[in-house]
Amino acid sequence: MKLATKNIGKTFSGVNVLRNVDFELEPGEVHALVGENGAGKSTFVKILSGVYTPTEGQILLNDSSIDITSPIVAQNQGVTLIHQEPQSFSHLTVAENIFMGHMEGSNFSRIKWSDIILESNKILNSIGLQIDPRNIMEGLSIADQQMIEIAGALSKNSKVLIMDEPTSPLTPNEVSKLFKIVNQLKKSGMAIIFISHRLEEIRLISDRVTIFRDGDKIITKKINEVSNEEIIKFMIGRDLKKTEVSENNYIKNKKIILDVKNLTLQSKFQDISFELHKGEILGFAGLVGAGRTEVAKSIFGSELFDSGEIFFKGEKINNYSPNESIKKGFAYVPEDRKQMGIFGSVAVEDNMTSAIPKIISNLFGVINKKRVSSLSNEYIKKFDIALTSGRQLIEELSGGNQQKCIISKWLLSKPSILILDEPTRGVDVGVKSEMYEIIKKLSEAGTSIILISSELPEILSLAHRIVVMREGRISKILNHSDATQEIIMQNAIN
């Protein structure tokens, strides 16, 4: 079956995340989609599979226009999405997982178990999977669950399979098994869309590649007519004007404040070693899922790690907990502002002073309201936070202003190490540049900053050094003068 789109676009609450995508998928083709996080490829496949409905444009199946309004409509048309994290029913049998939702009969008809098991066996055999369909799903590996999702798609006679980063949870052995099946399906005429960040895999399995950037489809190329370097160029776009990152006096002294050695958390990150200097902004680049947030949380003590050591000002840290870290002068501004950064239905003032309970209270733990107001007002003025009064609830503020409050909260605790995890996500351009000024001033004042960001321009314009992570490991540590978007990207993917 031939699948095509014309002028597909998607707008979320006024934000245009996908624009004018023309795309073609031939039967018997494996078509790879690549792009940075947020480039629009996931939105695009969600539209094809009925999870989202497009704001504009049309989808064509065998040259006739169709409306895909739900995942079920898509599946009935023969288009099935295989999720990155398999969506399975762990309490039910393999056969039920394959046939759930499209068993023959009405609500109260008796299920023909023998037919379903026979059919399941046939399909599982056809993709070379040795599993008894009567087994319970629970306990099967992610790879097997993925195969069973594919088997489910086959049982519905799907003609288009969309695989969203299917290989990221798999071991190399499982990947080659998956590719064998993909090749086999391709021979039988299945059209396959394959999303991956690993360029070798794309080279190995796909016929054509389409590159997305910032909500636009950039280009479609035959895979053997394009080099990895070219693909990366298309992904990051035009050359960025290189900005100078000013060195401050602290940097020249290279005084090590934090020394992380061989930090490992099985299944999340391995062998992480780096130094952080006084007054330094250390950027952490990499794709979402590379393990940057997990490393930050482990250093801050909110998550445990298996092995490795951390030295703070030359002394080994033995006791890990957020409480201990805050006492030492660590501060962590999390990525997920709503869940982890703010106390939503609490006043701005109280949010801002929540990390310094000792300072705002007397001997008996009674809070001095005047001190709360005066301390928070100082930062409300300094950062120009837009609000009606300090007693306003923080959840009523805009995202950018909330973020300023969170940073103020930590600055009030006078941290020596500030960890910022995607600090400018979801804030507008104006607040962004204000935030950059704040970060720069802090480093000039001697605060060491770990800056996790998926936006390369942000990292390149702020960080003195850049740690690039890939799949749980540090792939490269770059000095600002050596770093370019291309080099960072090359180390972040592959």
Place this chain on the structure above:
Amino acid sequence: MTFFDKFLRIRELGILTIIIVFVVVASIIDPRFLTFDSWRAVFMAIPLILVMAMGQMMVIICRHVDISIGSILAFAAIAIGLIFIEYPNTPLWVAIIITAFVGAIMGLINGIIVTKFNVHSIIVTLGTLSLYRGLVFIVSGGRQIDRNDIPLSIISFSQTSFLFSIPSILITSTIIVLITHYMMRHTIIGREIYATGSNPVAAHLKGINVTKITLFVFTLCGMLSGIAGLFYASRFGYVNPGVTGVGIEFIVIAGVIIGGTSITGGSGSVLGTFLGILLLGIINVALPVLNIPGGYQKAIYGVIIVAALALDQLIIYRMKKLRSLKNV
């Protein structure tokens, strides 16, 4: 798979072991426990609970819970009682249909609030527990339905029958249990209930109408609780607005959970639920027989429930270990 392997896979093995151990121990302490009268008492006590547990089990498998069932029972019982006063000749089958219908409506209301307003079922049914109880008082004017208001045909429903003088109430509840087993095990909607509880997101993606399934289980749960209202009137011979069905949700939910239904949804069986209710019934009859003072009975009852849950988990864990040892 060897026979032993298959045997170890039976989820209900834990609860069955506990029942056997309890019965053996109780009989050793006091052989009177093994008499026909004790067991008649057990099997007279459970039909009402069992019927309600079938509905509750479906709701819990679906990741919800319905704690308003005691009030639904009371409302259906009061409603049918008032009808008996007006129309003493109401036949049994009409009474069953009326109580089922009344219960189904109340269950459906629970389901609609849960699905439409996306409120957690504990909160919703906590509210309707009180609301429906209030309706019981309003409708009855606070008056009890007495024994002489209830037709003889209804009273005899729980005492005699056409079959070896096994009370009809026991036969009826057995039929309901068997139908539930068939539905949950072998029909498409039954398996969709499991699927919805196991992974609602995946269920939606597979085209299962999760809202419909949720409404269905709440309606059935209400319906069975309504029928239990008739059972109550028949067996106890009165319906009291302030007493009937109060606290019964505790026994029903405890029985369902002891029977191995996971409160996180997706698993549970009719056999397990039956055994869970049976265990509670046996304990309830055994405690007085064993001469445990009345004041202690409730506390001991609670202790046994908690111990049974812990023991069941332990047995399951051991079985899993034994299985994996054999597989190595």
